[in-house]
Amino acid sequence: MKLEHVISRFRLSRLSTSRCVTQGVESAVLVPLIDKDNCAHILLCKRHAKLRSHPSQICFPGGKVEHSDNSAVDTALRETFEEISLSRSHISALGQLPIHNTLSGFHITPVVARVQKCATWEHQSNEVESVFTLPLSALMDPNQWQSQPCRYRGKPISINGFMTPHGLLWGATASIIKKLTSTLS
Helix, strand or coil: CCHHHHHHHHHHCCCCCCCCCCCCEEEEEEEEEEEECCEEEEEEEEECCCCCCCCCCEECCEEECCCCCCCHHHHHHHHHHHHHCCCHHHEEEEEECCCEECCCCEEEEEEEEEECCCCCCCCCCCCEEEEEEEEHHHHCCHHHEEEEEEEECCEEEEEEEEEECCEEECHHHHHHHHHHHHHHC
């Protein structure tokens, strides 16, 4: 799937930008779309195993809203630069997906953006073990997603995940990707 096609489909979909946060932690992530080998890819990070929260998880660059941030876009761009040194001058925000609320009390605003082909980024940092891309077409294939049994607060549950070369993509990141791909189908 070509990036231009993805962007045109995304812009035609109805997007929610409402903010109804009352309690919890406001945060934002960048959902970076990049053209690689003439196909749309999503740029993802793997967090360091040494981190206290969400160690070794596959994620988008992003984090908590700070008082100096004027918007979710500001938060996503600032955090992306802090984590992987991807300059905001190489990023064009396209819109936002609906807020994703996590079981741990985070309210995440996903900011979908296009990353220029000439952009560069660090592949490792204090927070990030590695940065990689996945083809959007693979993420849109329901056969690539598998149910994984696990436990949450002592109870058995099943999570839907996508196996990457860097580990299992699941949780909030998987949910955000599914929200994005549902706007494209």
